[in-house]
Each structure stands twice: as structure tokens, then as C-alpha cells.
Amino acid sequence: MSEIVEPSTDLLRKLPYPSLPGRGQYTERARRDLLAWLRKTTSAPLRSLEQSTIDPCSLPGNVENFVGAVEIPVGLAGPLLFTGRNVEGMVTAPLATTEGALVASVARGAKAITLAGGVTSQVISQCMTRAPVFEFAGLSAAGEFARWIVTRKDELERRVAEVSAHSRLTLIDPVQLGRAVHVRFVYETADASGQNMTTAATWRACQWINDQLATMPGLAPVWFAIEANLSGDKKFTHLNMISGRGTRVVAECVLDRTTVRRVLKSTPEAVDRLYRHCVLAGQQAGMAGHDIDAANVIAAIFVATGQDIASVYESGTGLFAVDVSEGELRATLVLPSLVTGVVGGGTRLARQRDYLEVLGCGGEGHAARFAEIICGFALALNLSTMAAVAGGQFADAHERLGRGRRVNWLSRDDLGAPLLRPMLARALDAPGLEVTDVAWIEDASGSSLITELAARGDRRKTTGIFPARVAWRRDGDGGNGDHGHTDLVLKVKPLDQEVIIEAAKLASLCGGRVADLYPHWREWTGFKALHTRELSVYRTAEPALRAVLPRTYGVHEDAGREAYVIAMERLGPDVLLKDSADTPERWRPEDLAAAIRGIAPVHAAFLGRDDELRAWLDPVQSAERMTAMRELWAALLEHGASEHPELLDAAAAARLRRIVAEIPQWWRRLESMPRTLVHNDFNPRNIALRSADLSLVAYDWELATLHVPQRDLAELLAFVLPPDVGAARVAALLDLHREAVGKADGPEAWREGYRLALWDFAVTRLLLYVMVHGQRELPFLSRVLATTLRLIAIEDAVAGEPDAH
Template sequence: MTAEPQAGLLRETPYPTLPGRGQYTERARRDLLAWLRTTTKAALPALEHATIDPRTLPGNLENYVGVVEVPVGLAGPLLFTGRHAQGMVTAPLATTEGALVASVARGAKAITLAGGVTSQVISQRMTRAPVFEFAGLGAAAEFARWIVTRKADLDRRVAEVSAHSRLTAVDPVQLGRAVHVRFVYETADAGGQNMTTAATWRACQWINDRLAVMPGLAPTWFAIEANLSGDKKFTHLNMISGRGTRVAAECVLDRATLRRVLKSTPEAVDRLYRHSVLAGQQAGMAGHDIDAANVIAAIFVATGQDIASVYESGTGLFSVDVSEGDLRATLVLPSLVTGVVGGGTRLVRQSDYLDVLGCRGEGHAGRFAEIICGFALALNLSTMAAVAGGQFADAHERLGRSRRVNWLGRDDLGAPMLGPMLAHALEAPGLEVTDVVWLDQDPGSSLITELTSRSERRKVTGILPVRAAWKWDGGDGETDLVLKVKPLDQEVVIEAAKLASLCGGRVADLYPRWRDWTGFTGLHTRELAVYRHPEPALRAVLPRAYGVHEDAGREAYVIAMERLGPDVLHLDSADHPERWRPADLKAAVRGIAAVHAAFLGRDDELRSWLAPVQSAERMTSMRELWSALLEHAASEHPELLPAAAADRLGRIIEEIPRWWRRLEQLPRTLVHHDFNPRNLALRRTGSALSLVAYDWELATLHVPQRDLAELLAFVLPPDAGESQVTALLDLHREAVGHGEERRVWREGHRLALWDFAVTRLLLYAMVHTQRELPFLPRVAATTLRLIAIEDAAAEHP
């Protein structure tokens, strides 16, 4: 009953018209953006600047207002031994789906190591199907017989429109008084939808002219398309007869490669495949496929294809079988609609990505189709192996919450929170923060921040630099701060477990069992406790803290600290150990030694806020995980762990029950437990240098030598000499001042090195599989060198 007044109102109000219609200029774009802001009341700051020249868009877009950027990742390389595609190919994938690029890359690696993918274009065609309606069945049948005799005439009409389209068949399909005529073309390097529409329209004009003078055959109605072609839709007819390119790809994975790279077996993949075929039939699936559309869509976006054609292009026929212990996998894409000329391929970035594939311009349509099919096969295999190996669910795990959380937002990190902190820290009662400006500068990297960057995007976490303006007692000022907004420990645990699941094999199987004991539990509260602690020796090495904010109900854990300035040296210098001179290294050792000295003998107090603390009993139970991580590192990164080094670490892991009990007997203290140039710097005051240590989330109870071992592994070169190590050990021992004899202190350093190698270096190697750590090759080499030095010292005390 309410529709009539509304309809009347619409009739009385002029229909809105967009400004700048048909104009391809920056002025027209800005006019359209201004109109959009006015009508929607939205600020739209991200649309202010656009990166595509409007003059390049006629024929591709109307009413141009801005762009949407889709990140592009590289997958591969994948080795092709096909008819058109040959050699190593790296594919650009435009996507926002986490783990897609990594999964495609994993499949590409397995196929390449097993000998590559064979690819073959089977056929290429494009269809358009006009409909002619007649007065009766007889006239329709007579027309159907007549049209197949006129192909030569129709060829000439098509040639008048397009030199690239070749009419290969005219197929009439009579449905009562209507005849749908399937015009089947080959379109060379173009996708051909628009081209064949124009050619078919010209042919239909000729047909209608001829029929008009043929008694009883004049159609009563005509349309250029009535859905028989299946344009941008899945149809069984196109599955059988093809529309676009019909292309196939095949590979054979030997058992060893399948196990090493995809962490599964031929039998496990084959078993899952057979279940999935039956389930697909029950669900009414067309063909059989896992997720080829993921690759097809990602390459389509990157290379300027018609995105809607993913619907018909994404249907596949995927199959596997086991033969003589190997796994053979085949993928057929029966209707892949692509083009390497025309349309969106003319845009500059899309053209560049086609160039990456070696597919830009005429003559490359077959190569392009084979590349898409090969990479789609790689993803199908990778995903199926992940499901068969139990990695798929692990890689998609999320933290369950029993209630709705009002997460901290940027607006919460403003004056109401920072005002009381600054007033207390600056000893200025009544101080008022008048403005908070977010700074763009990069405050440094954090592996834990990166780990959790995709875990819960609706909440603010990370290291956020701000400038707070304030007034107090008649004056004003401003202070630069870094707000460290911490994720929950379980968010980090889950993201680390996802990395483990992508490694597959025993790592994927065992990591979930022990993931709460790999050092991350409690990290969201532990660092806040560090910054609250009154111990002068600890506060002397921390960045100046202005306050902490903790609200468990909102999952809010915030530290407000100074933003380190130009008086600080070697900030985030893990990739530049050459910057650390001997005097710098000594200053760092003395600084952390003062903290170690202050907390020696305070084990019970430390346990109260550092829990959980690792034990010899638990480390012994976890040997299966450490062994699995070692196997993975040695297999995936032999350049990091040569065979002899892997054997040495294997013996260290086997002996954990003995040497970890010894670690528990040695004097222990508060240790940073992540004490390396990623998390420390030096402050210059005149000619003096003092330590600044931050990122204490992994702090724990351990022998003081644990921090020294990690520092030396990061800063010393892989050819470090025994005398240099001894000198720094002596400096640390004397600075801690515990009175341990030199031999016992060195024993503690040896065991701390072993602990670092097992519990941290091997975890770094796991991360390195998915996220390159530039510092790791050097740190691994130095760690092995330090272990060799301590082994020699123990044999010849």
C-alpha cells in the first residue's frame, strides 16, 4: 500500500544524472567524485587520487571515478613442457585471500621438482546464438535446413567485420517455432565475445534480408542472443562442446617429492579424490574440481581479462590416479575464456603482467591458456594434499570467542587515554592532551606483529607512532610516542600454528600438540608487567614508558613509550651486524648484565608473572617436535643446516633430558629471551653508550647466558674467533658479578647456545619457509660456529 506515493514521488522528481558522462578527463573524474560525495555524504579520501589516466579508458569503462587496488603476489616458478608454454613461468596472482599465493607456490614447487607440467590446447572457439521465431513449426524446420547451406555466404559477412574471427560452424537448434543458431568461431588471440557479437549481428542482418523475400520464411521475431551460447554462465553444452579455450595440463608426482613438498602420499590424495568425486556427484557438481577458479580469477584480475567470465571458465575436470607408486594428476578446463589482445589487456599494468607471463600481444593465446591451466593444476594438487594431510583446517583456524568484544579502535587511542598517562609520567597534574596526530613513519618491524596482522583485522594491533600535543600550567608542548597495542597470546599461537600447518608432515602433526609451550603463551600480559616493574636496573634499559593500559574485557593491552630518536644507534639492525663495533657490543653486554644481576635469586617472584616457565621435563617430552622441526629445516633449507650440522643438532635434541636438567641447576634470572638487534639499540649520551632493550613479550626465567648466546649469534660473523667469544663471556660474567667460576659460566653459555639453536633457530627456519628472514642464513652459520667453539672448549678446558 506504500508503493504508490513513493512511485508518484519518483515521477515528480527528476532522475539524477551523473556529471561528465562520456568524458574521459581528470576534470570529469573529479566532477563525478564531487557529485558522489555530495549525494552519499561520504568523505571518500581514498578516491582523491587515481592511478589510471582517464584517456586510456574509452572502451573499457564508463563514468570513471577511481580505482580499486588489488595486491598482486608471485607464485612459482613452475616448469612447463607444453605445446605452447615451455620453460619456467612465474605467475602474478591478484588476490586478497591469505595463503592462496603460498598454496599455489607450494604446488608449483612440487610439480617442478617432479619434472614439470605438460600442457596442451585442445581447441579454441567462441559462440554466439541468435534466435529466430517463425509462424509455425514447418517454417522453423525449413529455416534450420536452409541456414546450414549458407555457411559460405555467412563467412563473407563475418570477414567484413573482423579479420580475427573465423566462422567454423553454423549449428541450428530448433525449439518449437524458434530456431537458435549457434555461430561457432575461432577468434585467434582475442577472447572474442564482443568481436563475435558484431560479426554475428552482421550475419543476421544478411539472413533477415534474404528471408524477407522468401515466401513463408520471414521470421516473426529475432534477437541477437537468447541464452543458448552460455555467455558468462556455466552450461553443460559448453562443457561438452567448448566455449573459449579447451586446455589440459598433466603432471606426475613421485612419492618422494609428494611427501617432501606437499607432505602427503599418493594413496592419501587418491583416497580423498575418490570420496570427493562421489560427494561432488551427490551435490550436483558439474565436472570435478577443487579450487581452479581461485587461480583463474587471480590471473584474470592481474591481466585484464573479463572478470565475469570466471563463472564459465572456472569449471574443471580434475582427476588423479596412482600408478607404480607415483601420483598422476590431470586438469581439463573445457571453457577458458581469455584474450591477450583488446579489452582490459590494453591497460598498462595488466599489459605488464601479461609480459611477465610472456603472453603480451598476438600469437600468445595458446601459451596463456596453458599457463593458467598449469597453475590451476598446481593449486588443485596443493589444496587436495593439504586436506588429505590435515593442514587445510589448521591453516584456517580462528580464535573462538564466547562473547561479542568491543575491540579497541584508533579513536580509543586518543586524548582520554594518553592524557592521564602523560600527566603522571611528566609529573604534571592537570596536563591536558589537546590533539593526537598519527605519524606515518615506520617504527620498525616485529615478527609477532607480522604474524598477527591477519588474525583479527577488526581490532587495532601493532606498533603505532603518534604525536600528542598538550597544554599545562599556561604552557604547551608536544611529545612523540609509540603505542604498542598487543595481540592476545592465542592469536599469535594460532598464526604460528598456521605456519606449521603449511610446512606439513610431522611439523604439522606435532606442532598443535605443543604450541602453547613454544614461548608465546602469556605474551600479551608479560610485557606490560615488565614495563610496570619498579626495578631500577630494568627501567634503566627500557625505553621511557609513559604508561600502560589494560582492559581484558576489550582485549586491550597497550604500552605508551618514547619514540626513539636520533640519539639512538643501531635501531632494528638485525640485517646489518657490521654496524656493531666492539665498543657497541660491550655496552649492550654490560647493560643486559645489570638486569641479570638484579634478578638473580628471585626465581619465585619471577615465576609469579612470567608463567609458564619451561622445564626439563616438558622439554624432554617435546623432543618429538624439536626433531620434526630439525627434519623440516634440514630438508627445506639444506643451505642453513648442512648434513653434519643437522646431525650435531640431532644429538643435542636427543640429549635434552641430561643438559636441560643441568640448566635448571644453574643460577637463573630474568632474561629478555629475544635479545638481538631486532629488539635492542644503543643510546648515545655524550661519549657514553647505554643499552635500550624493547619487545620483552618473550621474557622468561632462564640462565643469564641465554641472552648473551642470542646476541652473539646475531652480531658476530660466521668466522668468529674463540678469543673474541671468551672475552665477551668474561665481560658478561664479571658484569653480572655472581661469582661463578669461569668453567661453570662457560658451561652455562654452551647449554644456552644449544637451547637457542633448538627452541629458536629451528622455529625461525619454520617461519623462513613461508616468510623469508634475511638474517637467518648468517645467524644459523654463526650459531653453528659458536657451538663448535664451545664443543672444543669443553673437550680442552
């Protein structure tokens, strides 16, 4: 192997220093020239920098050598109710961040404060400092200068006014350090942060000072500089924490016990206890002030609104305090040196200006409002984070899947010809087939909730749905070959534990009994073995099942790389009602009948094959375990009724409460009935009909399990039927399913199985949906809940049960 020889330092010194093209030019041509130079010197393709949405002409004064932009996602937190001196009413804050859960945590704190009556805020003072240094020949000259400079404030104010109409000199504060005197020029800067403005004003003042001292024997300085670090520019200093630099602003709120419990999932006493430990530990660590994570909000709003991002360092220091009185939690946050502006600098850029407008802070006259908004939202985050730590949610939210070794995960590049060639060769019965191209297809159709849930975890791992057009050629008889292409979807599955952990994080955010109980039962909420279960379904040779699956080209399983991949047909315009969970009105009676007739042969084919199914569906739920889990289902119900009364009113909660209470009785009856393979997620998110003959196609089988066949029917009816459905229509659909399955049992026994399956769907699936709904809005949930409750009421009436009211 040849050795790489680095050029010597002497040789490098003799080489001409590289010159960037387009220096000082703000044009698209200059940007492209600079991008070409960067590609050439780094050998990086830089494809993402090819286009820029920012007009270079708008950037003089903001950046030099402009080559492109970094797009940072912006999320909305709030709204937060303010009753402040400079801001009143509801405010929603744009937060620019790539830190997962930050926006959600701020939003949680904002909700708690708003429900408790809002945040009171006020600006205490506003100033900007610059501190030039004058060095003299001796101590006496330095002392005399310090006494002289404070008498010249009026003259210095006039010099400042010549440079800036927005800066007003309020204080001259000399600090003598030996032969040097640092002079703190303290300004009010109106709506600008004022750092550049005050530098220019101070420079003009210093020119006048030096001119005056030159004529005063013995007072001429031997050296001068415009700044020597006493101002604390872009650094934390205790001086600025006490005297202020930027805006000194305070926000306060009082939270009642009910709000702390319901929204923050803790208690005032738990938060206060943690706070006192945090203060002592902060002192031991040498923390300046006391704060939890206000800098998170400050940085996110700074980026979104065009502030000087480096000023987060000095702006992020806070004084956070809580106390409990008569069961209420009072929280206060002081930001002593918040350096912000609503005019000048990055606030002139179009998107940053828009986000300032969102806050009602665009243009002059809004600097104090802006500071109070930042402080209010920083207080919301501090409260939310502290409550999460006190309630145990903070650790849960950061749980990761433990791996005893480094995993060479499947990458996007691995989803290419080497993986697909053997699959297509077998599926197309062409051993010599070659894959010539794999082109990825942009597809706006939604992914499954499980895929979305897993995506909240480790982003380094490739999982999800990847549509592609695969071009191929194969040899024919006599040396003649043909070529073609196949549109398919690669479903790259997460591990079951990845989904289980992310679901547990959602449960943790619920707090209370849900957060306490869910970790114990999280392996039994339906997600165990989902990464292998679906592969088993697609490997099956059972004709009735293969008839409803999308065409399968193959599966790939490599446990060592945590790779579980299914290659299946891409469902295109030749199918109807795909992803129609939010539009059930599209389902005609004949469509619903076709779906029921389509799944019935699968149910019929696997009836009585329990042992065979358990081999690839375990773990399977049991009456004993459902009874033990009753406290979890009850906790989920009470949480849902408390958090979402618009979904679960008192009557609905009472009906479901009765069902949960009776789980030991009815699940034993359910367990004794004939069972089969069920999809267990059989709804318009995961099924469609082929337009040619209305034949069923069902996908996303990761939750498949052993259950009564009516389980799939119950879920389908809950998603598709209207909330005012009549009893006669339900009875007709039940008969249709029973006859299509060919079950020998009579209508009464069949209906009993349907009734219990409907209860099971309501408890084990809908209550989990309600839990998810708190963090990820499910548009279909309100209607599905209403229909399910209507279906339950119909069955109660048929069985002669008393009204659950």
C-alpha cells in the first residue's frame, strides 16, 4: 500500500492562498460559481444545494460568500394565554428545531398554563452595552480619566445621536482595573437588539473622547480599543445578570392542582420537591442562576425569527423558581439578559419576518411584546420538563432499544438490485433475470400508524414504505430476451421492541395510572413479534389467504442486520377505496358487502387450525391475561374520558366502564368460541377493492392474530358505517358474513361472537387510539368511536341488557 505524503508546511506557505469566486457579489450567478468551486475543492456532489429559495440580493449585511441555505423545520407550540403588560390574549409560537419532543413539551406547558388562567409577563428594563478600554501611563491618570468621563455624559449623548436615532445613552460607568479604564456605555435601543448600532455609536463617542484627551496634559491614553470583554457580548457574565444587557423580562403563572395532575401528569408537591433538589445541585455544579431548559425555546424562536443566534449564550441564562401555596403551584422565570430585536439584522429576511408577524411582533414598537412572548414560552417549557422529570416521563421519553452489539443496519442503498433480483427471478419464473434499474417513486399515500410510531425512534435506521419502479430483462428461448418493469413496494419493518418502546413513551406522557401500568403490560398490547408475524403471513401457501394479499414478490429476513423486508405489488389506480379511513362516505353498500365476502374465505380456511396458527402468531391474548390487564384498560378509559370528553362523554364512559369491569366473564366465553386467523386491523387504512371485480386486497398484516372471525367484521363496520346506523342493516351484514364463512352455528351464536368481538375492539384497540390521539391527531377517531358505541348499543338492546346510562 502506497503511503500518502502530506505537503510540507514550507511548501504550503509557497502556494497561493485559495481565492473564493464571486466575493462581495450578491447574485445567483455568484452563488452558483461559489457552489461549483466548493464541489471542485471537496469532491462532494452537494445536490441539495443546487437550488436556493433565498434571493441573494436580499442578503447584503446578513452573510458573505452566500452558497445556500439550511432548512430547519418549524413547529407550532401553543397557543399560550398571556395577560402581560405588552401582550394579551392567545399566542402561538413558531419553534425552529430538529430536537424531537421539544415542540410537544412546550405545547404541553402552554396548555397547562392557559387552562390555569394564563401567564403574566412584563419587561422590567432594556439596555445594550459596549465597553471600550483606555490604557494610561499610570494609575493617577487612569483615576482622573474615570472621574472626568462621568461628567461628559451630555456631550457623549450628542455624539451618539449623530450616529443613531434609535440609541439613547443612559449611563456612563467607568471601571478602573489598574492603569486601564473600561467604560461601560449603556444604551436603550428601542426595537433593535442594538449590538451593531451601539458599536458604531460608541466608536463615534470614543473618537470625541480621544480628541478631547489629546489636548489635556497627562491624560492622553497610551492605547485604546473599542471592546475588551467587559460588555459580555455573546457570553454569560454575572455583571450582565445583575445589571442587564438586552431585555430583562419576567413571566409568572399559578397552576391549580387539577391542571398539574391532568395536563402535566404530576403534583405541585412533586414539582416543588424536585425544584429544591435542583437548586442545591445547581449550586454545587456552579450553575449561574437557576434554570431547566429555557435556552431550548430561546434558540428555537431565535432561529425562526432571524435573531443573532450566538446571543443565545447570554440570553439563555434564567432565574426559575417554583413554590407551593394552598395546593397551587406558582412558577416564575426571569430572563435577565435577553438580546432580541424586531427590526434590522436577520429580521429583514422574508420567512423570518413572516414568523415575527405570526407573533404580532413585525416592525417597530413590538420589542417588549417579543421579549414577553419568549419568556412566557420558556416558562412553559421549564414547567413541562420539570413535571416530566418529577413524574418519571423524562426518562421514558428518552428510552432507547438496548443492543449488545453494533448493528450493520439495512440502508436505503441496500434496497437495490442485489436484494430484488432473486425475488423477481423467482416470482417471474426467470432464473436468469437481471435488474437493470431501480427508480424510487414519490408517493403521498399515508403509511401505517405502526410505521409512523416506529419512525419516532432511531432515525439512523431505514424503515418504512418505499415504492419503486424496477426495470429488468430476462433471456428467452433461443437466446431471445425481453425486458419490462415492475412497480412494487418495499416494506421495511421495524423491530417489535422499537414500536413497543415508542408506544410506551406515549403512555408515559399520559401520566397517572396509565404511565404507571403501561410499562408492565406493554408486551401484551398487540405489538409483540410484529416484525416476524407479517413475514409469516406473506410466506403462506394457503390459497384463500393469497387471494386477498397483494401480489408478493418475496420477503427478505436477516436478523443479524435487523432487516425484515416484504416486496409486494404497488397498488395503483386499479384499486378503489385505498386509504379511505377518513372518507367512509365513499363506501357503497356493494363495496362493504364485497369486503365482507372477500375476508370470509380466509376466516373459513383457518377455522380450527389453532395450533398451526400459534406457531407463527404467538403471543396470543388469553382470558387470564386480559383479566389481569383490566386495571390498564380501566386506566386508559379514565384517561380518555378526562382528556377527551368530546370523544367519550359520561354516557359513553359508563357503557365502556361496564364492559371493562366484566372482562373476566365475557373474555372466557370469547376464548371458548371457534377461532381463526384474523387481520386484526381490518379497516380502510389497510384494505382496498380491485376495481375490475371488487375483489378484496388486504395488506399491513403485522397485527394478525388468533381470534373469532367476527373480530374483523366488528372493526370494518365501526370504520365504515355511519354513527346513526340502524339495527336492521347491522343484522343483515352479520348474516352476510356468517353465510360467507359457512359457519354451522346459528345466527344467535354468531351474533354473540360478534358482540364480544365488538367489545374487545372497543377496549383493546379504541382505547389505545384515544391514547395516541393526544399526541397525534387521528381524524377518523371521533366518528369511529361514535359508530362503535352505536353498534354496542344495538347489541345490548338485542341481548336485553339494561342501558349503560
